[in-house]
Amino acid sequence: MSKITVNGGNKIFGELAVQGAKNSVLPVLAGSILCKGNCVIHNCPRLSDVETSIKILTGLGASCLRDENTVIVDSTQISDYKIPEQLMREMRSSVVFLGAIIGRTGKAVISSPGGCELGPRPIDLHLSSLEKLGVNIREEHGFLYCDTPKGLKGAEIHLSFPSVGATENIILAAATAKGVTVIHNAAKEPEISDLADFLNSAGAKIYGSGSDTIYIHGVNSLGSTEHTIIPDRIVACTYMAAAAITNGEIILKGVMPSHMVAILSVFRESGCKISVSGKSLKLTARDRITRVPTIRSLVYPAFPTDAGPLVIAMLSCAKGTSVFVENIFENRFRYIDELNRLGTKIKTEGKIAIIEGVDKLSGAGCKCTDLRGGAALVLAGLRAKGKTVIGDIHHIERGYEDIVENLKLLNADIEYTED
Ligand code: UD1
Numbered sequence: 001m002s003k004i005t006v007n008g009g010n011k012i013f014g015e016l017a018v019q020g021a022k023n024s025v026l027p028v029l030a031g032s033i034l035c036k037g038n039c040v041i042h043n044c045p046r047l048s049d050v051e052t053s054i055k056i057l058t059g060l061g062a063s064c065l066r067d068e069n070t071v072i073v074d075s076t077q078i079s080d081y082k083i084p085e086q087l088m089r090e091m092r093s094s095v096v097f098l099g100a101i102i103g104r105t106g107k108a109v110i111s112s113p114g115g116c117e118l119g120p121r122p123i124d125l126h127l128s129s130l131e132k133l134g135v136n137i138r139e140e141h142g143f144l145y146c147d148t149p150k151g152l153k154g155a156e157i158h159l160s161f162p163s164v165g166a167t168e169n170i171i172l173a174a175a176t177a178k179g180v181t182v183i184h185n186a187a188k189e190p191e192i193s194d195l196a197d198f199l200n201s202a203g204a205k206i207y208g209s210g211s212d213t214i215y216i217h218g219v220n221s222l223g224s225t226e227h228t229i230i231p232d233r234i235v236a237c238t239y240m241a242a243a244a245i246t247n248g249e250i251i252l253k254g255v256m257p258s259h260m261v262a263i264l265s266v267f268r269e270s271g272c273k274i275s276v277s278g279k280s281l282k283l284t285a286r287d288r289i290t291r292v293p294t295i296r297s298l299v300y301p302a303f304p305t306d307a308g309p310l311v312i313a314m315l316s317c318a319k320g321t322s323v324f325v326e327n328i329f330e331n332r333f334r335y336i337d338e339l340n341r342l343g344t345k346i347k348t349e350g351k352i353a354i355i356e357g358v359d360k361l362s363g364a365g366c367k368c369t370d371l372r373g374g375a376a377l378v379l380a381g382l383r384a385k386g387k388t389v390i391g392d393i394h395h396i397e398r399g400y401e402d403i404v405e406n407l408k409l410l411n412a413d414i415e416y417t418e419d
Contacts, residue, residue, distance in 0.1 A: 037224030099172030154179030291320030335373025
C-alpha cells in the first residue's frame with residue numbers, strides 16, 4: 001500500500017498550473033456518450049476517477065484514447081447500457097452516467113450507488129426527475145433497471161434542493177429528449193455550465209446554465225466536438241491553503257478567480273494577501289494567519305463544502321478560534337480525528353466544527369478517510385514538525401493529479417513511500 005510521507009516545516013513557494021476540474025470532467029465524459037462522433041476533451045487530469053470513467057465508456061462500446069491530458073472519445077459504436085457493479089462501486093459519481101446512457105440507448109442498468117465516505121448520499125432527486133422525463137425505474141436487489149417505453153420527453157422539473165448531480169443527470173437525459181425541459185432551482189456550480197458548454201458545442205440547445213432556471217431544447221442527436229475542461233477551484237484552494245499554512249507564497253496559473261469568490265474572501269479574511277490578474281492568482285502569507293469567525297458551506301456561489309477540510313486544516317494553525325458550519329453533507333468530519341493526531345485542536349458537534357488555532361503541530365501517522373479530508377492531512381503535515389505518514393492515499397488519488405510532485409516543486413519535503 002502506498003503512503004505519503006511529509007517532513008513538515010518547509011515554506012511552500014513557487015508557481016503552479018492548476019489541473020482541470022474533476023467535477024467537470026466526469027459529467028463531460030458521461031456527456032460524450034450522447035455524441036455520435038469524436039469528442040476531443042482537453043485538460044483532463046490523470047485521476048483514478050477519470051480512469052474509471054474511461055473504463056465505463058469503453059465497457060459501453062466507446063473507443064477512448066488518451067494523449068497526455070487530452071482524452072478523445074468516440075461513442076459512435078456505443079451498444080451496451082449496463083455499468084458493471086465493480087465500476088459503480090469504484091466511483092460514486094458514476095451515477096451521472098445514468099442520464100447519458102438513457103439519453104443514448106433508451107435504457108440503463110446500474111447498481112445503486114449507496115452511501116459513501118461523506119455519509120448517506122441519496123439519489124431520489126435524480127430518479128424522480130428522470131421519471132418525469134419518461135423513464136421507468138425498477139429497483140431490485142440493489143440494481144436500478146431503467147427503460148423508456150414511450151421515449152424521453154421534455155418536462156418541467158422543480159428540484160427541492162439544487163443538487164449538482166441531479167441537475168447534470170437531467171441535462172444529460174433531456175439534451176436529446178423530445179421537446180423542452182425546464183429545471184427550476186437548478187444547481188449553479190461552474191461545473192454545470194462547463195457541462196452545458198460542452199454539450200452545446202456538440203449541438204445541444206441548453207440555455208440558462210449558471211442560473212437557477214435551465215432550459216433544454218431537445219435535439220435529435222449530438223456530434224463531434226472539442227472542449228477544454230475548466231480549472232479545478234478546489235485544487236486551487238488546496239495549494240493556496242498549503243502556502244497559507246506554511247507562511248509561504250504561491251502563484252497559481254490557469255485559474256478562474258470568478259469561480260472562487262467565496263474561497264478568496266475566506267483567505268483574505270484570514271490575513272492572506274491575494275492579487276488576481278486574469279487567470280493568475282498570487283497568495284502571500286508572510287505572518288501567521290488569523291481566525292475566520294464563521295464559515296458556512298452552502299451551494300454555489302457560497303463557500304463550497306469540498307473546500308471545508310482545506311480551510312479547516314489551514315485555520316487549525318491560525319491565531320484564535322474559528323467555526324465551520326457544514327450544511328451540505330451529514331458526515332463530512334470523519335477526517336478530523338485523524339487531523340487531531342497531528343496536534344490540531346478541533347472539536348465537532350453535529351454539523352459544526354470548532355477550530356481552536358494552535359501554533360505548533362507535530363508529525364504523526366494518520367489515514368485518509370475521504371478525498372478532501374486526505375488533502376487536509378497533507379496540509380497539516382506540511383506545517384507539522386517531524387514526520388507525518390499518511391495512509392489510504394487512494395482517496396487523494398481520486399482528485400489530485402501529481403500532488404506529491406507538485407508540492408515537491410513548491411519546496412515541500414514530501415515523498416511517496418511503499419509499505
Ligand atoms: C457534487 C460534487 C461533490 C460536491 C457536491 C456539492 C461531483 C462529482 N461531486 O456531488 O464534490 O461536494 O456536488 O457541491 O460533481 N441530495 C439528495 N438527493 C439527491 C441528490 C442529493 O438528498 O437525489 C443531497 C445530498 O445528500 C447532499 C446534497 O443534496 O446532502 C448535495 O448533493 P449534490 O449537490 O447532489 O452533490 P453531488 O452531485 O453528489
